[in-house]
Amino acid sequence: MPKTSMLQAIWDDGHHYRRSLLRTMLWMIALLAFGLALSNFAAVNGVPFIIVEAFVALYCLVFLWRLPNIQYLRLWSGALLLMVFAIIAGGIATKAMHVDGFFWLMMMPPLSLLLLGLRAGAIMTLIFGSIGVLLLITTQRLEDGTLDVPLMVNAIVSYIAIWAMSYVYETRRLSVIHQLQQVASHDPLTGLYNRLHLETIFKRLLAQHRQSQQFALILIDVDYFKQLNDQYGHEAGDLVLVQLAEQLRRNTGANDWLFRVGGEEFCMLLPQSDAAHTYRLAEQLRQQVAQHSLSYQAHTISFTISIGIASWPSDGHNLDALYRNADAALYNAKRAGRNTTLSSDMPAINHAVNSN
Numbered sequence: 001m002p003k004t005s006m007l008q009a010i011w012d013d014g015h016h017y018r019r020s021l022l023r024t025m026l027w028m029i030a031l032l033a034f035g036l037a038l039s040n041f042a043a044v045n046g047v048p049f050i051i052v053e054a055f056v057a058l059y060c061l062v063f064l065w066r067l068p069n070i071q072y073l074r075l076w077s078g079a080l081l082l083m084v085f086a087i088i089a090g091g092i093a094t095k096a097m098h099v100d101g102f103f104w105l106m107m108m109p110p111l112s113l114l115l116l117g118l119r120a121g122a123i124m125t126l127i128f129g130s131i132g133v134l135l136l137i138t139t140q141r142l143e144d145g146t147l148d149v150p151l152m153v154n155a156i157v158s159y160i161a162i163w164a165m166s167y168v169y170e171t172r173r174l175s176v177i178h179q180l181q182q183v184a185s186h187d188p189l190t191g192l193y194n195r196l197h198l199e200t201i202f203k204r205l206l207a208q209h210r211q212s213q214q215f216a217l218i219l220i221d222v223d224y225f226k227q228l229n230d231q232y233g234h235e236a237g238d239l240v241l242v243q244l245a246e247q248l249r250r251n252t253g254a255n256d257w258l259f260r261v262g263g264e265e266f267c268m269l270l271p272q273s274d275a276a277h278t279y280r281l282a283e284q285l286r287q288q289v290a291q292h293s294l295s296y297q298a299h300t301i302s303f304t305i306s307i308g309i310a311s312w313p314s315d316g317h318n319l320d321a322l323y324r325n326a327d328a329a330l331y332n333a334k335r336a337g338r339n340t341t342l343s344s345d346m347p348a349i350n351h352a353v354n355s356n
């Protein structure tokens with residue numbers, strides 16, 4: 001799988017996972033309901049059952065057909081669970097099923113958790129379980145009419161055990177997914193988002209963006225970073241990157257996004273920022289970095305950055321075009337002597353700013 005679609009799969013995991021589970025489940029229920037409807041043709045008073053079973057089979061088929069693009073997945077899943085439960089509960093209440101009805105109820109905790117999530121799944125599990133126990137109490141009596149206590153205890157304990165195991169499994173699964181998402185979207189050295197995540201965020205911002213607003217992409221590159229590594233060592237280079245990331249973080253607003261997109265290259269997305277504001281912010285950043293120094297062992301290390309800016313929509317309508325233009329501006333900033341901020345619409349030499 002290409003890296004970006006693998007990342008997409010991780011972001012969308014909840015739905016991917018539920019869809020594949022549902023696909024299997026829907027086929028099984030549809031076939032079962034269809035088979036039961038057929039078998040009820042021969043039964044006395046079978047018509048109400050045939051109607052219900054045919055309806056469930058039809059619901060599953062429509063659900064399957066709409067599954068790839070369905071909007072309210074949880075709502076459809078919730079309705080399916082209610083139908084399945086109603087059939088099981090109806091079977092126990094009418095004594096069409098006996099204790100075996102409760103075996104089928106054991107499916108409800110894992111299905112509720114996996115299809116509806118932890119909270120809604122736990123609530124549904126509690127409701128299904130309580131009704132199931134009530135049905136057992138009212139329908140499953142010993143011959144002398146007294147309560148079948150061992151049956152009750154076994155049913156309740158096994159139902160709770162299955163719910164607890166499903167809950168632990170689902171909680172663990174969600175936490176692993178969260179860790180995977182963190183690893184897939186973050187740079188381990190600086191803790192910033194990485195380049196893979198830039199595309200996801202850009203698409204999201206563009207979808208929310210109003211045509212009238214401007215939007216800026218800034219590329220920031222450390223000057224002479226190779227020399228810095230060579231002179232002070234790789235560890236010192238890492239420290240520079242970490243401190244620069246911290247400075248960038250301090251200069252980003254609540255709506256802005258920050259990424260480490262290469263070795264010593266960073267990217268900022270500034271929604272709602274016009275060209276003048278973006279340029280001011282970038283310049284402020286450049287000056288702050290130039291005035292800052294850090295201590296590493298017995299050394300005091302100073303460094304500078306060069307910045308290239310591109311604005312949406314004048315410099316491009318998509319990420320590739322904006323990035324290319326910001327990169328060209330950054331290249332010009334380097335050629336203009338480094339420690340410079342340039343927008344993509346500025347000629348390289350005339351507008352170069354490289355004073356502290």
Ligand SMILES: Nc1nc2c(ncn2[C@@H]2O[C@H](COP(=O)(O)OP(=O)(O)OP(=O)(O)O)[C@@H](O)[C@H]2O)c(=O)[nH]1
Nearest residue numbers: 221222223224225226227229234235237238263264
């Ligand atoms: N310490 C450290 N160095 C890195 C990391 N990633 C890349 N580098 C180094 O960054 C250096 C980048 O060098 P260049 O692309 O030549 O850029 P530069 O020396 O900054 O030169 P200009 O950009 O032209 O000013 C290379 O020496 C890489 O080995 C990292 O995570 N940590």
